[in-house]
Amino acid sequence: MGKEKKKREKIKFSLGAVIEEPGSTKKYKTGSWRVFRPVLMQDKCIKCGKCWANCPDAAIKQDSKGNFFIDYDYCKGCLICVNECPVKAILKEVEKK
Amino acid sequence: MKKVVEASMALALGVKLCRPDVIPMYPITPQTHIVENLSEFINNGDLESEMIDVESEHSAMSAAIGASATGVRAFTATSSQGWALMYEMLPIASGMRLPIVIALANRALSAPINIWNDHSDVMSARDQGLIQLFVESGQEALDTAIMAFKIAENRDVLLPAVVNIDGFSLSHVFEEINEPEQKQVDAFLPKYRPVHFLDINNPKTFGPIGFPDSFMEFKLAQQKAMDKALPIIKKTNSDFKKAFGRSYGNGLIELYKMNDAKQAVLCSGTIAGTARAYVDELRKKGKKAGLIKLKCLRPFPEKELQNAMKGLKSLGVIDRHISLGFKGPLFSEAKTIADSKIKISGFIAGLGGKDVSMKHFANVFSELSKSNPKGGWLL
Numbered sequence: 001m002g003k004e005k006k007k008r009e010k011i012k013f014s015l016g017a018v019i020e021e022p023g024s025t026k027k028y029k030t031g032s033w034r035v036f037r038p039v040l041m042q043d044k045c046i047k048c049g050k051c052w053a054n055c056p057d058a059a060i061k062q063d064s065k066g067n068f069f070i071d072y073d074y075c076k077g078c079l080i081c082v083n084e085c086p087v088k089a090i091l092k093e094v095e096k097k
Numbered sequence: 098m099k100k101v102v103e104a105s106m107a108l109a110l111g112v113k114l115c116r117p118d119v120i121p122m123y124p125i126t127p128q129t130h131i132v133e134n135l136s137e138f139i140n141n142g143d144l145e146s147e148m149i150d151v152e153s154e155h156s157a158m159s160a161a162i163g164a165s166a167t168g169v170r171a172f173t174a175t176s177s178q179g180w181a182l183m184y185e186m187l188p189i190a191s192g193m194r195l196p197i198v199i200a201l202a203n204r205a206l207s208a209p210i211n212i213w214n215d216h217s218d219v220m221s222a223r224d225q226g227l228i229q230l231f232v233e234s235g236q237e238a239l240d241t242a243i244m245a246f247k248i249a250e251n252r253d254v255l256l257p258a259v260v261n262i263d264g265f266s267l268s269h270v271f272e273e274i275n276e277p278e279q280k281q282v283d284a285f286l287p288k289y290r291p292v293h294f295l296d297i298n299n300p301k302t303f304g305p306i307g308f309p310d311s312f313m314e315f316k317l318a319q320q321k322a323m324d325k326a327l328p329i330i331k332k333t334n335s336d337f338k339k340a341f342g343r344s345y346g347n348g349l350i351e352l353y354k355m356n357d358a359k360q361a362v363l364c365s366g367t368i369a370g371t372a373r374a375y376v377d378e379l380r381k382k383g384k385k386a387g388l389i390k391l392k393c394l395r396p397f398p399e400k401e402l403q404n405a406m407k408g409l410k411s412l413g414v415i416d417r418h419i420s421l422g423f424k425g426p427l428f429s430e431a432k433t434i435a436d437s438k439i440k441i442s443g444f445i446a447g448l449g450g451k452d453v454s455m456k457h458f459a460n461v462f463s464e465l466s467k468s469n470p471k472g473g474w475l476l
Binding site for chain 1: 192194301302303305307311
């Protein structure tokens with residue numbers, strides 16, 4: 001009960017539920033919803049970027065060397081990337097919690 | 098300036114004087130004249146405003162929400178089925194605390210198809226967090242449009258407001274009105290200053306998800322805003338009197354010959370005029386009759402009504418809507434707040450434009466003078 005109360009005190013109830021700080025959704029890690037886990041095989045990847053372009057949650061990112069990687073903090077395992085990859089470089093695995 | 102105009106025009110003149118920046122509109126009988134007139138003002142260069150011809154009432158309210166979120170003044174108008182189509186967006190406007198003003202030309206909901214006046218449209222959306230004001234005359238429509246913006250935009254309120262104007266029975270009636278000067282209205286209604294608004298230089302998120310851990314707090318905030326609106330509506334009404342010389346009761350209710358009344362009726366909108374005339378008839382005969390006209394349905398003026406009812410033996414509540422399967426909603430609400438000693442009966446009247454005449458009020462008052470008055474349908 002005490003914990004709950006403290007948590008509530010932290011919430012700022014702004015007028016009309018407006019969130020004044022932009023980009024705050026990044027704080028909520030939504031990757032825990034995943035049932036399936038896409039795994040990107042770097043040796044097979046041709047860096048075409050189709051997975052990156054089609055990911056509905058912008059959970060596929062590119063590092064400074066141009067390699068794509070999956071941000072599992074936000075990937076929900078929809079497997080669109082697996083479907084889109086033209087060289088089958090992304091594998092579907094069952095998520096082990 | 099004095100002129101003779103249709104009440105739809107009077108309301109449009111009131112809106113014009115408030116200088117709304119955006120007017121999304123979709124026509125529907127009997128509301129169409131209101132937006133037609135506004136369109137004409139823009140065309141003639143008398144009003145600088147963005148009129149958006151949308152494809153439905155749902156879009157009209159969506160566009161009004163979008164416009165209002167950018168921090169400008171938005172107005173729209175509808176009626177009956179259009180209001181029903183708009184319904185989905187109503188709690189979003191109020192939940193996002195956007196002070197949009199909507200004119201609702203009250204008309205029955207189908208089926209059977211009926212374009213005439215009753216209150217089934219407004220009553221079926223009374224729980225959606227909108228301030229609900231009723232008017233009885235063209236002048237009151239004009240004045241209430243101005244007051245509605247002032248109330249809605251108050252920092253302690255920030256809720257959408259509806260100006261209810263009886264379809265045809267008022268919207269299409271011509272009468273003399275006094276049109277205020279633009280300068281007077283500008284002084285009364287300052288520019289809308291939003292707390293939050295969409296701005297690319299200062300990005301914010303509007304309309305996010307509210308999880309179970311916070312949703313109730315936002316609803317409670319809306320309820321508190323409604324509570325705060327009660328004194329603000331009263332003050333707006335008295336400030337309006339100072340500025341323009343006219344006012345409507347105390348802004349929430351209007352009393353007629355209630356000082357020593359033993360029997361009274363409670364109603365809203367145009368039928369109050371007929372009720373007033375019948376009260377006069379009864380007074381000529383020495384009967385202690387009175388009228389309580391409800392001007393503001395939401396927030397519900399509980400204390401004002403309780404005070405008004407003091408000393409009454411019986412009260413007849415006239416609903417122009419029926420909560421099918423139960424009773425008239427105004428009756429239920431009046432009964433909830435009234436002293437148990439007052440005998441309250443509910444009457445369903447004037448559905449789908451059925452005339453509410455002196456004869457009907459004669460029936461109501463004769464019932465009220467009985468020791469055990471019974472309500473019913475005034476057919």
